[in-house]
Amino acid sequence: MQARARYDRIGHGYAATRREEPRFMERIAAALGDAGSVVNVGAGAGAYEPRDRYVIAIEPSGVMAAQRPRDRAPAVRAMAHELPLHDQSVDAAMSVLSLHHWDEHREQGIRELRRVSRGPVILLTYDPDVSAAMWLMADYLPEVAELDRRIFPSMQTLVDWLGDRTRVEPLPVPRDTCDWMLGSFWAHPERVLDASARNATSGFARMDPDVVDRVITTVRRDLESGIWDMRHGELRSLETYDSGLRLLVSHPS
Ligand SMILES: C[S@@+](CC[C@H](N)C(=O)[O-])C[C@H]1O[C@@H](n2cnc3c(N)ncnc32)[C@H](O)[C@@H]1O
Numbered sequence: 001m002q003a004r005a006r007y008d009r010i011g012h013g014y015a016a017t018r019r020e021e022p023r024f025m026e027r028i029a030a031a032l033g034d035a036g037s038v039v040n041v042g043a044g045a046g047a048y049e050p051r052d053r054y055v056i057a058i059e060p061s062g063v064m065a066a067q068r069p070r071d072r073a074p075a076v077r078a079m080a081h082e083l084p085l086h087d088q089s090v091d092a093a094m095s096v097l098s099l100h101h102w103d104e105h106r107e108q109g110i111r112e113l114r115r116v117s118r119g120p121v122i123l124l125t126y127d128p129d130v131s132a133a134m135w136l137m138a139d140y141l142p143e144v145a146e147l148d149r150r151i152f153p154s155m156q157t158l159v160d161w162l163g164d165r166t167r168v169e170p171l172p173v174p175r176d177t178c179d180w181m182l183g184s185f186w187a188h189p190e191r192v193l194d195a196s197a198r199n200a201t202s203g204f205a206r207m208d209p210d211v212v213d214r215v216i217t218t219v220r221r222d223l224e225s226g227i228w229d230m231r232h233g234e235l236r237s238l239e240t241y242d243s244g245l246r247l248l249v250s251h252p253s
Contacts, residue, residue: 006101007061010205015067017200020047021179024171031122031249035091039116041080042098046072080109085116093117096124100151110161121162123248128152131244135232136185140215144203158248166250172240183243187235189228192219
């Protein structure tokens with residue numbers, strides 16, 4: 001399915017459970033440094049978009065753009081791999097949890113971010129080797145781990161594309177985060193049973209209904225029998241967990 005159409009199908013209700021996590025926003029703001037103008041690619045409903053800088057929001061899906069609050073810049077309907085911007089026309093380029101939807105255009109999209117930014121390129125993404133180890137993927141949903149390995153570039157690949165002035169920072173996911181991304185399910189198996197939480201994660205939204213039904217049935221069974229808590233219950237007492245979320249900050253060579 002084309003990326004543009006994908007979020008027109010799966011993006012309904014996204015902003016209800018995918019709210020901005022202030023601790024991630026702080027890290028992104030620090031990475032943006034003193035950039036006065038920023039392009040946000042795959043901007044969606046506007047989470048993680050700075051409010052104190054000049055922002056150009058790029059978002060191909062009308063369903064996602066319609067969820068942007070009125071005080072945010074309107075979204076330009078374009079795609080990452082052909083940004084409608086001149087070379088080095090903004091101080092910084094950012095993209096949050098979007099690049100795994102760019103399909104065969106991922107490398108070209110990253111090169112576009114590099115092309116238009118005079119300064120840093122900032123990416124929030126997942127390391128698919130780490131996310132595969134979380135109980136949900138390891139015990140119940142290997143199909144998502146397998147999909148993630150295909151669609152999330154490895155950290156080394158991203159460094160190759162971005163250049164050697166790139167640093168990769170782990171971003172542990174707080175237990176009480178208000179951004180219910182799939183990586184936030186680590187201490188909340190009950191979210192698997194909640195359709196609005198599930199459907200706002202592309203991992204679940206991209207699965208066949210049969211797979212989703214199987215996972216709901218087995219997680220519900222293991223919660224009711226106490227098996228989930230016996231195996232993974234100690235996670236409920238941790239404050240944060242590394243579910244593979246990574247911040248990449250890249251400066252021009
Ligand atoms: C998981 S959402 C993230 C939205 C927002 N950045 C956030 O963190 O809430 C992924 C976004 O990437 C957008 N997207 C998908 N394919 C894209 C492409 N080829 N170019 C730009 N954006 C794309 C989707 O429409 C969607 O809004």
